[in-house]
Amino acid sequence: MAPSAKPISSPVPDAWYPTLAVLLLAFGLVITASFFIYEATSSRKNRNLAKELTTGAVASVFLGFGSLFLLLSSGVYV
């Protein structure tokens, strides 16, 4: 083995996976809930497309990373 070989490990420490999964999914679900509440209570004219899209984008970022860490912490190393 070359003398300058450094071990590679995951960019996020292994021990954080379950905590990160729960936190990110919780945030994501809260923002999803606010998205759906906004959809349900606002009337047709009052709806703001920019607000909907940003809420959806932020929620999908949190949900995406949260589900990735959920998969990793449950043993499916994708």
Place this chain on the structure above:
Amino acid sequence: MKRLHPDLSLLFLFGFFTLFSNVCSDLVISKLDRQIDLSSQIVRFTTSLKLENNGAEAVSKVLLPYPENQGKNLAFLSVTVTEGKGKTKTSSDRLHVDVVHPEGMPPSLTWYAVSLPKELSKGGSLTLEVKAVFTHLLTLFPEKITQAEAQLVAFQDSAHYLSPYAVKIQSLTVKLPEPKVESYTKLENTKFSGSEIKYGPYENIPPFSLPTIIVHFVSNKPFSVAQELVREIEVSHWGNVQVTENYNLIHAGAELKGVFSRLDYQERPHVRGASALSSLVARLPARAHSIYYRDDIGNISTSNVYSDSAKTLLEIEPRYPMFGGWRTAFTIGYGLPLQDFLFKSQGKRFLDITFGCPMNDIVIENLFVKVVLPEGSKDISVVAPFPTKETRETKLSHLDIAGRPVIVLEKKNVVPEHNKKFQVYYRFSSFSLLREPLMLVFGFFLFFVACIVYVHADFTISKSSPSYIAKLQWDEVQTAVQQFQNIMNCVLVIHDKLDASLRDLSRTGDVQACKAARKNADAFLKELTKELKPLSAFLQSSPQALQIVPKVDELVIKEKELQEKLMLKHSMVVDSYEKKSGGRDIDNRVTAVQQKITLLRQEVDDLLEVIDEI
């Protein structure tokens, strides 16, 4: 009873030695010590040769021949230069060995040429240690046994070393698994003591003498042979190397004749079924986790794991004890931490992991090692300590778009000596790691976009039906009500600001600032009342808002009252400050008004809540 026939091919080699003695007379082996280890199904020859160069030229290659059946079954060959004896013995690194085909030699022999690190000069001497590992060299005799019989095997070789060079002194030691032997060929200078048979020392044997020796002994070690082993090593940069091994085992010992009695076996397993394969031990790296042992039926629970800081021992038992000729197939899987096996060096990443099977004493006829690298790996190359056949494949796994590159290394006739580390080099940019979470994010975003599209789209078929029109009207009413609520909330905020300015006044005594705040509040309130007018007009005119209109009107009236009272209070307080009357006076005057204000405020809040619920 069948007789053992000595292998006739050895006898034909007599004639060829006359050729040898002329061609290769430079080197002379002054002392030869052979040890044949027959304690398991894998036969290991350890030969220590002391070479002397009696010729005129320096010699750089040493030839090692093996007869036909040994050459076919040679699995592993390692030659080292040793110095010193006993405890001070040191070995050099493995020397390079090639297969050669010298001219004029019989084709049944397999020749290996060892390249010496330094040329052996005229008159110099060197000690080489040759370790050769053979499989399928022991013949079962008898070939079929019953459950109660012991397994007997026969081994055949020549007492004198087959070599193109003249040998001065040689000796042979055959090590048996148990201190008893069924029969062995007795030549001169033969001694059997303990579990070893010693032939020799023989001096200055004429070059064409190769007496055959046959040793017939009891070997109750199970002959576990894996006909096919597929090892899949999957690397995930998120922190895990998953190894999955699929075994197809056969007991290659003497076949079972007659019936298998489970009762006999369980009562006295060492007598009835001494050569059965009942358990296997696999030596896994330290910190192996999530170990499973299953087959096509399901999980096999007869297993144990003992782990310490240097290794993890997995002890498994097949579903049934295996007798000669019986087969079984199972899968073992385990996960390893990434930082123990993946390293970075000079811009490339490499995986450093063992090649062979972690079980000891198992012979593998066909070994396939598949290394699955994450998607996006480029410039893949393999460095292995022995030759293998390499092919490429793709594997589609979790969150993959095109598939992961797989390198398949194939090797035949693998023994535990092959369990050395090999490296797979590749390039991988760290950003490719983000591809997986971004795919998930994109997937969720598509879901939200779909929701937005669904809510915005109008799917009614008939746009003039009364229910549709009613729904549209109700929607408009709702819009108006929400805007009304917004305005009311703004008004209340302004009221709160006025109160805050009064509190500031009591703190700082700055009357001018208070008056300025009052002016601002007045201006805002005027604007908001103006905005309120068209909304109430619309609500009055729409038929759907019958319930809401009275509440809205009430709210407007109450709010007006509240506003008036608040303004009154404000003026009173400001005047008092200008007149510089005491704090107590101010409080007395203001209390009556304040009570009304709080009452009205409460009512306004209640009404707002009611409107909200509609």
